[in-house]
Amino acid sequence: MQLIITAIATVLLVGCAVEERSAESAPVKAKVRSQATDAPAVTVESPVAQAKEPSPPRNQGPPPTISIHEAAAQGNIGIVRQHLAIQPRDYVNTRTPSDWTPLHFAYAQGRSEIIRFLLDNGADYEAKNKLGQAPVDIPLLKRNFNNSQFALVELYTSESCSSCPPAEQLTSQIRRMALAKRLNIFCVSFHVDYFDGGSWSDGFSNERFSARQRAYEHKRFSGMYYTPQMIVNGKYQMLGHKRDNAFDAINRSLKLPATVGVSVRQVKKEDGAITVNACTLGKFESVALCVALVEHGIQRRITGGENKGRTLGMDNVVLEFKCIELTGPFGHEFTFNLKQVPGGKRRNLEAVAFVQRTDNMEMLGAQSTRINWQPGEESYKESSHKFE
Numbered sequence: 001m002q003l004i005i006t007a008i009a010t011v012l013l014v015g016c017a018v019e020e021r022s023a024e025s026a027p028v029k030a031k032v033r034s035q036a037t038d039a040p041a042v043t044v045e046s047p048v049a050q051a052k053e054p055s056p057p058r059n060q061g062p063p064p065t066i067s068i069h070e071a072a073a074q075g076n077i078g079i080v081r082q083h084l085a086i087q088p089r090d091y092v093n094t095r096t097p098s099d100w101t102p103l104h105f106a107y108a109q110g111r112s113e114i115i116r117f118l119l120d121n122g123a124d125y126e127a128k129n130k131l132g133q134a135p136v137d138i139p140l141l142k143r144n145f146n147n148s149q150f151a152l153v154e155l156y157t158s159e160s161c162s163s164c165p166p167a168e169q170l171t172s173q174i175r176r177m178a179l180a181k182r183l184n185i186f187c188v189s190f191h192v193d194y195f196d197g198g199s200w201s202d203g204f205s206n207e208r209f210s211a212r213q214r215a216y217e218h219k220r221f222s223g224m225y226y227t228p229q230m231i232v233n234g235k236y237q238m239l240g241h242k243r244d245n246a247f248d249a250i251n252r253s254l255k256l257p258a259t260v261g262v263s264v265r266q267v268k269k270e271d272g273a274i275t276v277n278a279c280t281l282g283k284f285e286s287v288a289l290c291v292a293l294v295e296h297g298i299q300r301r302i303t304g305g306e307n308k309g310r311t312l313g314m315d316n317v318v319l320e321f322k323c324i325e326l327t328g329p330f331g332h333e334f335t336f337n338l339k340q341v342p343g344g345k346r347r348n349l350e351a352v353a354f355v356q357r358t359d360n361m362e363m364l365g366a367q368s369t370r371i372n373w374q375p376g377e378e379s380y381k382e383s384s385h386k387f388e
Contacts, residue, residue, distance in 0.1 A: 132331025145261035160305025167228035167240025200304025260365035279331035
């Protein structure tokens with residue numbers, strides 16, 4: 001029994017530093033400290049309540065010696081088979097009091113054989129626990145928190161601003177450098193609307209983006225409100241084309257670990273709509289979880305403003321932006337509506353998620369994911385069996 005208790009404590013410790021229990025464990029209390037965070041020790045108590053079992057069972061056979069959740073965590077496929085052999089078909093998705101399924105436990109421990117077996121037998125890939133986490137979100141949060149240094153680069157720009165193209169080029173270079181070196185540097189370009197007027201306006205401008213920039217002015221950078229303005233991790237601001245200043249701010253940011261873990265992944269791809277699930281890990285207050293849908297590789301001929309007649313190349317362009325206030329480390333789904341490009345043109349889309357303080361605008365954590373949009377691309381479950 002002590003081995004069973006130790007195994008479940010390991011799930012709690014390694015999975016994603018959130019409380020989780022097996023439904024059939026004997027009650028026990030233990031002090032544990034997450035090795036993936038600097039969070040204080042927390043008390044974990046195994047419940048005695050049995051997960052609610054559907055009935056009637058499919059077959060008769062010898063009773064398994066441990067619960068299906070414990071077996072999934074341990075990688076004991078024989079015991080998992082026993083449970084599924086004598087229980088109704090939907091037992092593969094039976095839940096603990098915290099709404100963890102066997103698939104959650106398998107993902108938390110990286111049990112690839114168990115994962116494939118459970119999925120082949122009807123396990124729900126998108127089953128959410130009480131923190132809004134699907135099974136695959138557990139290792140994503142763990143991985144992202146272990147590699148938590150990050151820099152979120154925001155550029156406030158306009159197609160009408162003649163000083164903005166060099167800043168656009170710099171953020172494109174920063175993005176390509178980050179991809180090549182596998183650094184957690186995420187770039188988002190917000191197009192403001194206060195240059196719009198007359199018969200022409202920026203094709204990506206939004207009054208909400210201008211309001212976001214003004215929030216920085218009021219809460220962080222008194223009097224600093226212009227284009228092109230670059231802001232790194234909500235702490236440092238500079239002219240958007242000042243390369244040395246930008247890299248200095250990025251390097252300073254990358255020396256500090258994130259205080260909040262963030263994961264984001266695509267969960268649905270439908271005609272004209274994209275949905276992502278963003279999850280968080282950590283302790284925080286007065287924060288918002290934000291997701292920006294961005295597009296890279298845009299070419300546009302500008303027909304008005306200071307750049308009239310020029311063809312501009314742009315990356316990191318924010319198409320849609322959504323935020324919600326958080327009251328705890330919960331996951332949320334965000335849906336974005338898009339129009340398909342005529343001719344089936346492939347679009348280079350990405351979702352960037354971050355957690356930001358609402359009082360002083362500082363960033364606490366960030367992550368991004370590529371969006372599969374073109375029909376025929378690999379499923380959004382492409383990484384479901386990859387562990388790092």
